Amino acid sequence: MNDVRHILIVEDDPAVADVVAACLEDAEFATTITSSGQAALNIIADTPVDLCVVDLGLPDMDGLSLTREIKSRSAAGIIILSGRGETTERIIGLEVGADDYLGKPFEPRELLARVRSIIRRTQPCVPNDVSAPNIETDRSDMFFVFEGWKVDLSSLEITGPNGLHPQLSNSEFNLLQAFIEHPNRILSRDQLLDLVHGDNTPAFDRSIDVQITRLRKKIESDPKTPKFIKTVRNRGYMFTAKVTRN
Structure with missing residues (x-):
């Protein structure tokens, strides 16, 4: 290869x-x-x-x-x-x-x-790249389910209740993984940056807000009134759906 x-x-x-x-x-x-x-x-x-x-x-x-x-x-x-x-x-x-x-x-x-x-x-599967963030390397054959959505961490695939497969960028998928692994907890921007990027935090810490906006558009029925990813004023964000790990 x-x-x-x-x-x-x-x-x-x-x-x-x-x-x-x-x-x-x-x-x-x-x-x-x-x-x-x-x-x-x-x-x-x-x-x-x-x-x-x-x-x-x-x-x-x-x-x-x-x-x-x-x-x-x-x-x-x-x-x-x-x-x-x-x-x-x-x-x-x-x-x-x-x-x-x-x-x-x-x-x-x-x-x-x-x-x-x-x-x-x-690019999570680069051989011998031991410095990749844990959120990439810790993925195994696990499925998460919430509100009819299915998330496969091994194939990086998400399936909606309608059977469609929204195309998430890698950063959006990382963000979703951070949320479904920490449901019903308030996560600050700094915590999300650490969970999503590890030591490779991007230059703009507000990029989390941009990524959340993009992710909401792909998984929320009404992104302007989100059901899953709630904004907690002055504290961060919370993923409020009930998450089941299969």
Whole structure:
């Protein structure tokens, strides 16, 4: 089995693309560079990609739109790379599915650390990766059931009462696992970050709020009035469904 991780670099500045590629290749990642959003989507359709480094300012497509498209078609992690420093854009980037956001200019070692962190979180079965968070490595052949929903931790699959299988990102599935393993307990943002990411906490601690919003849209009949994931003012969140382990 080939365990080399493939990183797609979507960047229209050749100098920046070369720096990113050199940094990742030195760490034994395989890289592909493209300056076009559409070309990136074509590559993802034809080639397995583990993570994408996406620039916001592409010539043919806005980077946020590309991030949304990638997430709808692939389980690849995404780091947005941009010279724009507005907080609003960072939040929007997380809301549309990015796993992290790094501003330019950047320190290559920081980029590498963030890439490794996301790879560990989103690619749970990497041989010899002893530093992966426990929430990934502790999964066994277990099923959880709540309110007609079935969650299979071994196959990372969730089945709704209607028999459909909503597609959860890895971070969303990790969050759901944290909730169903700790039902009817108030979990603070810090506790959820620790349960979901371990030592690989993302740069934005409010990302938990974004992930909860996305998860609610997939498992709640009315995400604006959630039945399962309740907000506990000034304290955190609570998963209120009765959970049974099979």
